[in-house]
Amino acid sequence: MPEPTTEPTTEPITGPTQEPVPPSGPLPEGRRRYAVVGTGHRASMYVDALIGTHAPDGEIVAWVEPNPVRAAAYEARVAAAFGGVRPVYGPDDLEKAIAEQSVDRVIVTSIDRTHGDLVTRALRAGADVVVEKPIAAHPDQARQIVDAVAETGRDLVTTFNYRYSPRNSALREVIASGEIGRVLSVHFDWALDTVHGADYFRRWHREKVNNGGLLVHKSSHHFDLVNWWIDGVPQRVFATGGRRFYGDDGAHESGYEPTAGERALNERGIDPWQLSVEDNEWLSTLYGPEAQAVDGYVRNRSVFDAGITTEDTLGLVVEYEGGALLTYSLTAHAPWEGYRVVVNGTRGRAELEVTERGSVEFGDKAAILDPSATEVFEEDLVRPIGERLVVQRHWERAEERPIVRGGGGHGGGDALLLADVFRPSSEPDPLARAAGYVDGVRASSVGYAGNRSLETGAPVPVKDLNLGI
Numbered sequence: 001m002p003e004p005t006t007e008p009t010t011e012p013i014t015g016p017t018q019e020p021v022p023p024s025g026p027l028p029e030g031r032r033r034y035a036v037v038g039t040g041h042r043a044s045m046y047v048d049a050l051i052g053t054h055a056p057d058g059e060i061v062a063w064v065e066p067n068p069v070r071a072a073a074y075e076a077r078v079a080a081a082f083g084g085v086r087p088v089y090g091p092d093d094l095e096k097a098i099a100e101q102s103v104d105r106v107i108v109t110s111i112d113r114t115h116g117d118l119v120t121r122a123l124r125a126g127a128d129v130v131v132e133k134p135i136a137a138h139p140d141q142a143r144q145i146v147d148a149v150a151e152t153g154r155d156l157v158t159t160f161n162y163r164y165s166p167r168n169s170a171l172r173e174v175i176a177s178g179e180i181g182r183v184l185s186v187h188f189d190w191a192l193d194t195v196h197g198a199d200y201f202r203r204w205h206r207e208k209v210n211n212g213g214l215l216v217h218k219s220s221h222h223f224d225l226v227n228w229w230i231d232g233v234p235q236r237v238f239a240t241g242g243r244r245f246y247g248d249d250g251a252h253e254s255g256y257e258p259t260a261g262e263r264a265l266n267e268r269g270i271d272p273w274q275l276s277v278e279d280n281e282w283l284s285t286l287y288g289p290e291a292q293a294v295d296g297y298v299r300n301r302s303v304f305d306a307g308i309t310t311e312d313t314l315g316l317v318v319e320y321e322g323g324a325l326l327t328y329s330l331t332a333h334a335p336w337e338g339y340r341v342v343v344n345g346t347r348g349r350a351e352l353e354v355t356e357r358g359s360v361e362f363g364d365k366a367a368i369l370d371p372s373a374t375e376v377f378e379e380d381l382v383r384p385i386g387e388r389l390v391v392q393r394h395w396e397r398a399e400e401r402p403i404v405r406g407g408g409g410h411g412g413g414d415a416l417l418l419a420d421v422f423r424p425s426s427e428p429d430p431l432a433r434a435a436g437y438v439d440g441v442r443a444s445s446v447g448y449a450g451n452r453s454l455e456t457g458a459p460v461p462v463k464d465l466n467l468g469i
Contacts, residue, residue, distance in 0.1 A: 035062040035103045035127070037094065037118055038110030039070040041286060042132060045414060046107050047074055051081040053415075054422040062101040063088045064118075069291035073282075094118060095125040103127050111204060112211040116141025119156065120148040128155040130421055134220040135440030137212040139448040139465045142441050146468035149437050157421060158440030160224045163433040164420070165413035167354060167387045167403045171341065172229050172431055174350050174391055174401065181347030183230045185325045190222055190339045195360050197332035198273055200310065201246040201303040208309040215239070215314060216447035219330055222339075223318075224435065224443035226328075229343070232320040234442065237449035238459040241314035245333040248306040272360075275300045316450050317459075335359060336383055348393035358383035438469050 034050065036043050050058055060078055063086060065071040071088040078086060089097040091114070097103060106122040108115060108131040116136040122129050123145075135158050136142040149156055162168055175183060192200075200218070204210045211217035227234065245251045277283045277300050285291075287299035312333055318326040338355040358380025392398035420434050445467055449460040 031056065032058040032104040033061045033102055034058050035064055035094075035097050035101065035106050036060055036074070037064040037091075037106055037108045037122070038114075039063055039065040039067070039074045039286075040109065040111075041283070042109040043074065043107070045418070046109065046130075047077065049418045049422060051078055054418060055081075057422040058105070060086055062086055062097045062103060064091060064094055064097055064106075066090050067291055067294050067297075069294055070286050073285045091118065094121050098122065098125040098127050105130060108132060112137040112217055113141070113209060116144045120144045123148040123152045123154045123156065126152075126154075128157075130157045130159060131440070132159055133224070133440065134212065134216045134444045134447070135437065136444065137210065137216060139445075139467060142444060142448070143466065143468050145437060146441060150468075156437040156440075158435045158437060158443075159417060159421065160221065160228075160435045160439070160443070161413040161417040162221050162225055163228055163413070163431075163435065164416035166405065167352060167389065168225060168229075168413070169431055169433070170389050170401060170403050171343070171350060171352050174389070175229055175343060175345075176231075176431075179347065179393060180343065180345035180350050180391065183232075183324050183343055183345050185327070185344045186226055186230065187342040188222060188226060188326065188328045188339070189341075190219075190328075190330050191334035191337055192218075192330070192332045193334050193337040193357055193360050194272065195357075196337055197312070197334065198246070198303050199275065200332060201308055201312070202275055202301050203299055204297070206246075206301070206303075206305075206308045206310050208311075211310070212444070212447055213310050213451060214330060214332060215311070215316075215450045216444050219314070219328070219447055219450075220440075220443040222328065222330075223446040224439060226318075226326055227439070227442050228432070228435075230320070230324055232322065232324055234318050234326075234446050234449075234462050235321050236319040236459050236461050237446055237453055238317045239314065239450035239453040240316075241311055241330075241454070243308060243311050244313040246303045246312050247308040248304055250304065250312075251333070252304045273303050311454070314450075316446070318446055348391065348396070350392075351390045352387070354387045355383055355385050358385055441467055441469050 036047065047060065050060055059082075063071045063074065065088060068088060075086055075088070087097075087101070091110075098106070105128045108118050108122070108129060110118055112134055115131055115134070116138070119129050119131050119136075136145060145156070174180065200206065200214060205214070205217060223234070226232070243250065277287055283299065287297065292298060312331075314330045316326070316328040318328065320326065336355065336359055337357040338353070340354075341352040343350045387403055389401045389403055390398050391401055416433075424434070445462050445465060448465050449462050452460045452465075
């Protein structure tokens, strides 16, 4: 079955999230002309921003997308806000789009394996680039980007929205203040639940060639956080794990047995492993029969199909320059969603615990797909949704530190990221949250080295990847 060349991802599953706000009065001098490359669901965050809060900062002048149905869905949203017509180009005509529409900046939200080619070509065609994480699916593609930046001197932003989440910023402040001393070790445990985690095995992410596996596609978020928190450079990686749960030979077939209650729900036609594309108007528009007839892409495949190559259970040990050690685990089939971070320093310890969804009710077809991107309001008394940062210095009592709660996706991080992308402040950010191409490559380098370690069974020095940074 053909795979899409652009990224039909979902974080979260909704249609427009902002009312269009037409620009009023004179536009800022720095207003830019944008092309959006890839009109899957992930493009929503950027399109919403440019027809909403950030309409005064830029305008979309072109789409680059091989599926005209998906492109038309976004064009209708922008046309409803501002009128006019924005042309649609195929991926092979990216340079033509940039030249004909005088594009200043390209937003790349395409499928991960296309990032290296599209970002490189956009830079060489004279446009700056905003690219979704990961910067590239595979190390040779990342090196292409590094070489293109060096050759052109153009600007490239990697959008790591979790840096902007107030809880993660709070941990960065604690570490940077020096109150727990020099960082010696970090333990990072990330749990994806059986709604959100399963979704990586329903769609194009199931094939590792498309995204470098979850160690690159998902975990680059997490590795970037650690790199940023401790201001560290990863040096050597050892990885273990594999596909233990999803697929035709996973837990479902080799030991998973539904309870009587689950069997009763299944008899009523509710499958907890499936996503109801047809029940969501926006998803139906992007991935329904009309769009599927163009490229054959099926958004909602069985997580227990044969041929799935992406791992779902992973553990890593990462050594950093200067001696810090990271132990990391990712589970893509947990009953709850969230993460726990422990940072040990020479003077004490900081602990961050985040619960984004305490449980998944069986058969809930309306469950929010990604609780990190869309707030979940269901109350779980044992595992309540929330976040907690505790700091304890040696020979002192533990203290809970306040976290300023932000509104919106990723704990308030999305809105702050978009402001930095479209309307950056002239004042330096003391937290250094904006991520460039070096940050993007360093984050993904841990996943690249981890993948090589999975293949060889041996630790992999990051320098052996020859990434050019």
